[in-house]
Amino acid sequence: xxxxxKCLDGMKLLGIxxxxxxxxxxxxQSRHYILLILFFxxxxxxxxxxxxxxxxxxxxxxQKPGGSVAFNTTxxxxxxxxxxxxxxxxxxxxxxxxxxxxxVINDDDKNYxxxxxxxxxxxxxxxxxxxxxxxxTPRHGAFSEYDSLYTYYVGYGGNNNSTTRFRRYDGTKxxxxxxxNDLRDQKHLLIGNHTYHIKLICKNNLTEYWCDGEKIFxxxxxxxxxxxxxxxxxLKNHVVVxxxxxxxxxxx
Numbered sequence: 665x666x667x668x669x670k671c672l673d674g675m676k677l678l679g680i681x682x683x684x685x686x687x688x689x690x691x692x693q694s695r696h697y698i699l700l701i702l703f704f705x706x707x708x709x710x711x712x713x714x715x716x717x718x719x720x721x722x723x724x725x726x727q728k729p730g731g732s733v734a735f736n737t738t739x740x741x742x743x744x745x746x747x748x749x750x751x752x753x754x755x756x757x758x759x760x761x762x763x764x765x766x767x768v769i770n771d772d773d774k775n776y777x778x779x780x781x782x783x784x785x786x787x788x789x790x791x792x793x794x795x796x797x798x799x800x801t802p803r804h805g806a807f808s809e810y811d812s813l814y815t816y817y818v819g820y821g822g823n824n825n826s827t828t829r830f831r832r833y834d835g836t837k838x839x840x841x842x843x844x845n846d847l848r849d850q851k852h853l854l855i856g857n858h859t860y861h862i863k864l865i866c867k868n869n870l871t872e873y874w875c876d877g878e879k880i881f882x883x884x885x886x887x888x889x890x891x892x893x894x895x896x897x898x899l900k901n902h903v904v905v906x907x908x909x910x911x912x913x914x915x916x
Contacts, residue, residue: 728805740905747805758866759914770856776902778856786892787815821854830881
């Protein structure tokens, strides 16, 4: 009976009309086996839908020697000593929303700082069909290697936790910075061991960066980046990421 109840829910997931289906079979042992098979299939489909996005197969690491990246089903732990970029392998398309929780660990380890909680999103090479981690010029985690990207970027608590900045990279070394996107007040700098809830939005020609429910940056792009790749960008810090989620096909 327990298996039958579970299977009813699973069949609803599969979109099967129960009354018509069961009319095909008498109430015998064979019906019991059919229920178990359907329950297994429905459970498998549900597991695929709930697949965690923090498994190693979904990410590409570019990191200078001395750092480490560890995946633990529901979390991603990065220890960095000289620069790292951790790319989400899947190309993303606007309109979309990216959410994740992230904290900078402060445990008095002198190898790491409370600084540089950074990210790229909608990142592209000049040829949009090539992922940044597949560039003809391999990257190894040095920050200057990413100047040629077209991307949105936030450096939260950069420069030894003295600035928080938004930039729209234009494929050159200029890395343009508008005055209103250069924050230096204490409110917008990092606190060690605090879990930040980050939300990135791309919709039409608008992109936004939210932190803990506050809209920090809002940028109207005359030439919006409508597709590209996401990455965590870190430098000399120890961070833990959880609850990474991408929602595409939002209403424009």
